[in-house]
Amino acid sequence: DVKVTQSSRYLVKRTGEKVFLECVQDMDHENMFWYRQDPGLGLRLIYFSYDVKMKEKGDIPEGYSVSREKKERFSLILESASTNQTSMYLCAIFSGTSYEQYFGPGTRLTVT
C-alpha cells in the first residue's frame, strides 16, 4: 500500500512566523504535490515536484516555497505566515503503476 504521511494533523501559528509542513512517502515515487483545500474552492495546486531538487509552480504559489532534497520528502514552506493561509494542506504522490494520486491525511493550519 502507498503511504503518504504528513508531519502534523493540526498546527497553530502566529502571523509572520515561518512554517514548515513536511510530507514523506514510503515508496520511490517521483512526483509529489502540495494542495490547499478550502470550503467551496476544492483543492488548488500550490507546487509540485517531479524529482529531487526539481519543483514547479502550481496555480497558487504566491506566499509559498518548497524544498525537495531527498526523493521521499517534500516540504512546503510558508516564509511569513498570514491569516489568509489558514487552510487544510494536502500532500499527494503520483503512482505510475495505478496512474492515480494518493493523498496524505492533511495538516489543518490555523494562522492567528
Next chain:
Amino acid sequence: AQSVSQHNHHVILSEAASLELGCNYSYGGTVNLFWYVQYPGQHLQLLLKYFSGDPLVKGIKGFEAEFIKSKFSFNLRKPSVQWSDTAEYFCAVNTGGSARQLTFGSGTQLTVLP
C-alpha cells in the same frame, strides 16, 4: 488552462435515492478524468478513473461515471445511496502534464439522511 466545474455544492438525499453529481471540464484535448471522495475525517481516496475505452466506468462501492466527450462531462452516479455515502466528492482532470498534476472541481458535499 483547464478548469473543472461541479455545479452542485450540497446535495441532500434520503437513503435508497438515486444519485447523480455533475462534473464538466473545459479542455479540448485528451483528458484523464477522476472522481475522488473524502469521508468525514478520512484521506481523500479514488472512487474511479477514466483514461480511454468504454465511456462508462465502474468504481468502488457501487459508483459509476459516464464520460460524454461531446458534453465535456463526467457525471458520477449511484442507483441507491446509503447513509455511509455521506462525504465530499471531487471531480478532477489531468490533461497529460508530465508530472500528472490534477485540476480539481470545487467539490460536492453529499448528505444522506437515514
